[in-house]
Every structure is written in C-alpha cells, then in structure tokens.
Amino acid sequence: MHSEADGGPHRQPGLRDLRLRLASAQGLATPGAGSVLRTATTDRTLTFLRSLWDAATEGHAQPIHVGSGVALACTGSLARGDGGPLSDLDLVLLHDGRALAAGDLAELADRLWYPLWDSGVGLDHSVRSPAQCRQVASGDLAVAAAMLDLSPVAGDETLVSAVSKQLAEDWRAQSRKRLPELADSLTERHSSAGDLSQSLQPDLKEARGGLRDMVVLQALTRSWLADRPHGAPDRAYAQLLDVRDALHVVTGRSRSILAREDQQPVAELLGLEDVDELLTVVSRSARVVHRALHTTLRSALQSQQARVRRIGPRRPQLAPLGHGLYLHDGEVVLGRGSDLTDPLLVLRAAVAAAERQIPLGPATVANLAARGAGLPVPWPAAARELLVQLLGSGEGLLEVWEALDQAGVVDGWLPAWAAVRSRPQRNGIHRHTVDRHLLETVLHASRVGDPPARHDLLLVAALLHDIGKVRGAGDHSVAGEPIALAAVQRLGFPAGDAAVVARLVREHLTLITLATTRDPTDPATLAAAADAVDGRPELVDLLAALTEADARAVGSKAWTPWRATLLHSLTGHLRAALGRGHDRPAEHVGTDVG
Known part of the structure; x- marks a missing residue:
C-alpha cells in the first residue's frame, strides 16, 4: 500500500469525491445533461486510472517495468460508458503468463487496488490470464455477458483486444446452447427483484x-x-x-x-x-x-x-386465421390478403392473439400502428363487439394490450388512457399502476362465475372505472364519470348503455363502502345503495360484479372473506328491497377509498 512518501495517487483528490463533484456541478435537470455527465465521468475515471497505472509502474519508488503482455482493462458500466457518479469499478489486470513474474504481478495488483479502495469507490477486481478469462466466462453466465464489454484502460491494448475478440467468439459459439440458461436466469432475477x-x-x-x-x-x-x-x-x-x-x-x-x-x-x-x-x-x-x-x-x-428444425422445406409455415392474419412461429402476423385499409384489422389481430395467449408479431404491431386504418368515431357495432371480445379474452389480453399501447394504438382508441398510463398509486394496498390495475380488473371481471346479462358493459366499466385517477383529481369516482361517458360515447355505445357505464364508474366504491361501514338492514343504508344503482335491480348485479373485480385486482388486503360476506349481505338485502319497490332518496353516497 502507498505511503505519503511514495508520491502515490492517493495524494490526489479521491476518485469518489471527484466524480460526485462533477455530478453536482453538471446538474441533471437539463435535457441531455445525464448523457454529458456520464461521458465526463467516464473520461475522468479513465484519466484517474491511467495516472494510477503510471504511478504504480514507472512512477513508483520501486518501479515495475511493464511492457507488452500486461494490461489494465475494465468491464461493466465503465467499459460501456454509462457509469454513474458512484458506480462500482469492474477492473481486470490481464497478463499473458510470461511478461511478469508472479511476485511482480501480485505487487502491481496491490499498487492498483489499494489506492482505489482508499479513494472510496466500490471495486470489483481480478487478475486473470486470457485462458482464465475464457474459463470463468464459460462457467458463469453473468460474467460471460459482462466480459463482452472488456475494454483497455492502460498497458498492452493489443492483449485486451485479443481477449475481447476471443470472448465474443466464444459467446457467439455457445449462445444457442446457453440461451435457455439465459432465459431461466432472467425469470429467476425478475421473480426475486x-x-x-x-x-x-x-x-x-x-x-x-x-x-x-x-x-x-x-x-x-x-x-x-x-x-x-x-x-x-x-x-x-x-x-x-x-x-x-x-x-x-x-x-x-x-x-x-x-x-x-x-x-x-x-x-x-x-x-x-x-x-x-x-x-x-x-x-x-x-x-x-x-x-x-x-x-x-x-x-x-x-x-x-x-x-x-431445419430439416426439409425452409419456407415459412403459415396457418391462416382469416382476414389476412396468420399464425407463424407462435405469433399472429400479417400475410397475403391482409387489408390495412380495414379499420377492424387491428382489433381482429388483437383478438386472435389474445384468445390464443400468444403475442402479436413485432413487425405486425408496427405495421398496424403506422399504416393501419383508423376507426371512425363513433365506432361501428362490429368494432365494439371485437373490443368486448378482446377484453373478455383472459390472460392473453395483458401482453397484446401492452404491445398495442406502446405502439400508440390504445391512445387512438381511448385518448383518456394517456393520463393514467404508468401512473403510480401511492397506496400500500395497491400492487399496480393505474393502467395495469384497470387491466387486472378486466381480467377478474371476465372470470365472474355467474356473469350478469350485460357482461359487455361490465368489461368496459372495469376498463374505465379508475380513469378519473388523474393529476389534480379529488374523488376519482366523480372525476371519472364524465371521462368514462365521453369514452363510451366515442366507442359508439347507445346513450342508455353509456349512461350505465358512467354510473358504474361513479359508484364503483359505493357498495363496498356501505357494506363495510353501515348496517345492511338499515333503511338508510339500503336507500343509499338503491340510489347508487338508480333503483334498477339489473344494475345491482353489474355494480356488485365490478366491486368484486376491482377488489380482487387490488389484492388480498382489499378482498377478504369478511369483505366478501359483507358485500353479499348488502346486495342480498338490496335486491329484496328493490323487489318490494324500495323508495330512494336523491342523495349520492360514495367515498374515495379505492
């Protein structure tokens, strides 16, 4: 380890402090500032490391004369040029096994690593020969991927380039065999993190x-x-x-x-x-x-x-699905006969993929988004039927909707969707962003055991019930009512159906609030519940189903056996009261809790 007398690089400002000061001076609020900062951080770090190399070799009180066959290299964020102010350094002291004696190699490593530890940066370090680099990469997938970025810092650049080239060739040669391992490692990491x-x-x-x-x-x-x-x-x-x-x-x-x-x-x-x-x-x-x-x-x-499978004919195997759509390699794709001027084509493709729980081909999504015909406003009945079919398709809906959403298709269908896309819900019981919660609610609404007569309205209401959770909204149920009404009118629903969906959105919290805070046999409770459904028995089934789907989508904290029992008790009493011609007060009851 260096002492003050050595004149070592730890007498300079620490690398950690240099990088932090650089970040503070640069600022991050200006567009593009982050990229400029990362470039500057990379350059400053490499300059520091090269100075350290010089001091550790020729500039040391006991110099180690390093020629060809030894180099300092980096991997990770430093090699990619995207390191942060305090990102760890991943460094490799490469050697060909002949240029330095083992003792000199160990001493050189100490002269490099100790000042870096003193400087306050995180350090992942190793000393390896080319053969050892290949060996560790062959046994550790994460290391193999990281070593693809191996880049020279100081010393013999030819050695680093040769090792980097060999590691890339090994990666390509082994990639087909290691691909399932890579997929499994992703699943495991995502499950954990x-x-x-x-x-x-x-x-x-x-x-x-x-x-x-x-x-x-x-x-x-x-x-x-x-x-x-x-x-x-x-x-x-x-x-x-x-x-x-x-x-x-x-x-x-x-x-x-x-x-x-x-x-x-x-x-x-x-x-x-x-x-x-x-x-x-x-x-x-x-x-x-x-x-x-x-x-x-x-x-x-x-x-x-x-x-x-490359045995026999190599022509693509296409299974026709109708309307110019085909099944190919586990994806729904466009083929001959597809008519991009058909405004229903994107909905047909979405339904075909979602019902089979397979993805839309990426090129197909891009083509439909860029070149597909837009739907007239209001939508024709055939388009509404396809949308309802898509919403009722089950688990396959999530991936298909995500693909269309990222391509901009959903914004064309529902302009209000943009305001809730990726919007966080800083509430401990919620598991998802607003838009994902809406889709999860649709999934639960599609699975109801005894679907109400107007299951289509239930699915659309599930898709829109939290559409009022936008910036600045107070009671999102009240705020969502006019937004939902405009959306269903755009989708071409008749005025009576549109009014039902808007009411379901406004009242989607009313029943569970009454059930968990009031006596279900109290006439005032029943009057408030009757007002929520406009005194219509058929709306009780719709609102109860939406309430349950919403709670199930939130998670186990929102839908417990106790809450289910209370809701079922209230709706039972409500149906009986409406059957007797229960009088309703005009007062609206609801609260913003879900």
Missing part, C-alpha cells in the same frame, strides 16, 4: 425492465441470434440512468433501490414536478426496456428452434 414498472420502491438495476435487462439485451444482440429494437429502448435506458445518477448524488451512495425517502429529492434534482412524475417516468421506461428484451429474447429463441 420484482417488476420495476409496478413498484413503489423500485430496484432500478435488477428488477424487470431495469438497467441489468438492457445489458442482457445488448449481449443478446452480440450473439447474432437476433437484432434488437433501437430508439425508444435507448431513450428509456437513458432515463433510468438519469434516475440512478440522481439517486447517487442525493444519497451519496452507490444505490439502486429508489426508496420512498429519496424520491422527492431525486425528483427535484431531475427537474420533475413531483414524485408521481418520477415514478411514472421510471415505470414507462421500464416497460419499454422490458418489451425490447422480451421481443428480442423471443426472436432469439425462435431462431434457435428454427435451426433445430
């Missing part, structure tokens, strides 16, 4: 849609098994990096968990309006990154399966 787009205290690095997923996406493309989408995923990744960098500055630590207590100062540092806007940015970015990885991995797996 959660979904970044749906978390109130997200793990920016490890969660689904996080920074680690972008690294895997880049590694996948370097396998030559599949190309990846560009543009939107790169912008989303940059936004997540900005949030991570702000988190480093705010906490003074190399953190990736965006804890509640750090969210307000992070939002302020990024120039965002509030925590809700911050979490919305994180959620939307994570969704884009995840979809890019998901579609690229699926494409790579398809490529692998095609290679295995």
Whole structure:
C-alpha cells in the first residue's frame, strides 16, 4: 500500500469525491445533461486510472517495468460508458503468463487496488490470464455477458483486444446452447427483484425492465441470434440512468433501490414536478426496456428452434386465421390478403392473439400502428363487439394490450388512457399502476362465475372505472364519470348503455363502502345503495360484479372473506328491497377509498 512518501495517487483528490463533484456541478435537470455527465465521468475515471497505472509502474519508488503482455482493462458500466457518479469499478489486470513474474504481478495488483479502495469507490477486481478469462466466462453466465464489454484502460491494448475478440467468439459459439440458461436466469432475477414498472420502491438495476435487462439485451444482440429494437429502448435506458445518477448524488451512495425517502429529492434534482412524475417516468421506461428484451429474447429463441428444425422445406409455415392474419412461429402476423385499409384489422389481430395467449408479431404491431386504418368515431357495432371480445379474452389480453399501447394504438382508441398510463398509486394496498390495475380488473371481471346479462358493459366499466385517477383529481369516482361517458360515447355505445357505464364508474366504491361501514338492514343504508344503482335491480348485479373485480385486482388486503360476506349481505338485502319497490332518496353516497 502507498505511503505519503511514495508520491502515490492517493495524494490526489479521491476518485469518489471527484466524480460526485462533477455530478453536482453538471446538474441533471437539463435535457441531455445525464448523457454529458456520464461521458465526463467516464473520461475522468479513465484519466484517474491511467495516472494510477503510471504511478504504480514507472512512477513508483520501486518501479515495475511493464511492457507488452500486461494490461489494465475494465468491464461493466465503465467499459460501456454509462457509469454513474458512484458506480462500482469492474477492473481486470490481464497478463499473458510470461511478461511478469508472479511476485511482480501480485505487487502491481496491490499498487492498483489499494489506492482505489482508499479513494472510496466500490471495486470489483481480478487478475486473470486470457485462458482464465475464457474459463470463468464459460462457467458463469453473468460474467460471460459482462466480459463482452472488456475494454483497455492502460498497458498492452493489443492483449485486451485479443481477449475481447476471443470472448465474443466464444459467446457467439455457445449462445444457442446457453440461451435457455439465459432465459431461466432472467425469470429467476425478475421473480426475486420484482417488476420495476409496478413498484413503489423500485430496484432500478435488477428488477424487470431495469438497467441489468438492457445489458442482457445488448449481449443478446452480440450473439447474432437476433437484432434488437433501437430508439425508444435507448431513450428509456437513458432515463433510468438519469434516475440512478440522481439517486447517487442525493444519497451519496452507490444505490439502486429508489426508496420512498429519496424520491422527492431525486425528483427535484431531475427537474420533475413531483414524485408521481418520477415514478411514472421510471415505470414507462421500464416497460419499454422490458418489451425490447422480451421481443428480442423471443426472436432469439425462435431462431434457435428454427435451426433445430431445419430439416426439409425452409419456407415459412403459415396457418391462416382469416382476414389476412396468420399464425407463424407462435405469433399472429400479417400475410397475403391482409387489408390495412380495414379499420377492424387491428382489433381482429388483437383478438386472435389474445384468445390464443400468444403475442402479436413485432413487425405486425408496427405495421398496424403506422399504416393501419383508423376507426371512425363513433365506432361501428362490429368494432365494439371485437373490443368486448378482446377484453373478455383472459390472460392473453395483458401482453397484446401492452404491445398495442406502446405502439400508440390504445391512445387512438381511448385518448383518456394517456393520463393514467404508468401512473403510480401511492397506496400500500395497491400492487399496480393505474393502467395495469384497470387491466387486472378486466381480467377478474371476465372470470365472474355467474356473469350478469350485460357482461359487455361490465368489461368496459372495469376498463374505465379508475380513469378519473388523474393529476389534480379529488374523488376519482366523480372525476371519472364524465371521462368514462365521453369514452363510451366515442366507442359508439347507445346513450342508455353509456349512461350505465358512467354510473358504474361513479359508484364503483359505493357498495363496498356501505357494506363495510353501515348496517345492511338499515333503511338508510339500503336507500343509499338503491340510489347508487338508480333503483334498477339489473344494475345491482353489474355494480356488485365490478366491486368484486376491482377488489380482487387490488389484492388480498382489499378482498377478504369478511369483505366478501359483507358485500353479499348488502346486495342480498338490496335486491329484496328493490323487489318490494324500495323508495330512494336523491342523495349520492360514495367515498374515495379505492
């Protein structure tokens, strides 16, 4: 370890402090500032490391003369140029096994690592020969992916380039065999770290849609098994990096968990309006990154399966689904006979995919979004029927809706959707953002054991019941009523049906509130419940089903056996009262609790 007499680099300002001061001076609120900061941080870090190398070799009191065959290299965020102010350094001291004696190699490593530890940065270090690099990469998938970014810092650049080239060749040669392992590792990590787009205290690095997923996406493309989408995923990744960098500055630590207590100062540092806007940015970015990885991995797996099946004819096997749609490689795709001037085509494609619980092909989504005919307003009856069919399709709805939503199709259907997309719900009982909760409610509404006569209205009301959870809204049920009414009118529902959906949206909390706070046999309770359903027995079934679907979508804290019993008791008494011609007061009862 260096002493003051050594003249070692620890007499300079610590690297940690240098990087933090740079981030504080740069600022992150200006568009593009994050990218500029990361470039400057990379350059400053590499300059520091090269100075350290010089001091550890020729500049030391006992120099170690290093020629060819020894180099300092980096992997990870430093090699990619996207490190944050306090990101750890991943360094490798490479050697060819001949250039330095073992003792000199160990001494050189000490002269490099100790000053870095003293400087306050996190350090992951190793000393390896080319053969050892290949060996560890062959046994550890995460290391193999990280080593693809191996880049020279100082010393013999030719050695680093040769090792990097060999590791890339090994990755491509082994990628087909290792692809299932990669898919399994993603599933395991996402299960452990959660979904970044749906978390109130997200793990920016490890969660689904996080920074680690972008690294895997880049590694996948370097396998030559599949190309990846560009543009939107790169912008989303940059936004997540900005949030991570702000988190480093705010906490003074190399953190990736965006804890509640750090969210307000992070939002302020990024120039965002509030925590809700911050979490919305994180959620939307994570969704884009995840979809890019998901579609690229699926494409790579398809490529692998095609290679295995490459016996006999190589022409694509297309199973017709009607209307110019085909089933190909587990996806619904456009083919010959598809008519992009048909405004119903996107709905037909969505239904075909969702009912089979398979995805729409990425190129098909892009074509439908960019070139497909828009629906007339109000929608024709055939379009409404297809939408209801899509909403009732079950689990396949989620992936199909996500694909269409990211492509901009959903905004064309429901302009109000943009205001709730990725909107966080800072309420402990909620598991999902507003838009995802709406879809989860639709799924539960589609599974009701004894569906009401107008199941179509139930599904549409489930899709819109929280559409009033927008910025600045007070009681979201009241705020949502006119928004829902405008939406169903746009969808072409008759005036009476539109009024029913709007009422269901306004009153979707009324029954559960009355059931859990009032005596179900009290005439005043029954009068309030009767007012919620406009005195119409057929609306009791719809509102009760929506109430249950909403609560089930929230989670086990919102739908318990106790709450179910209370709701069923109230609706039983309400049906009996309405059957006797119960008089209703004009007063509206409801509360904003769900």
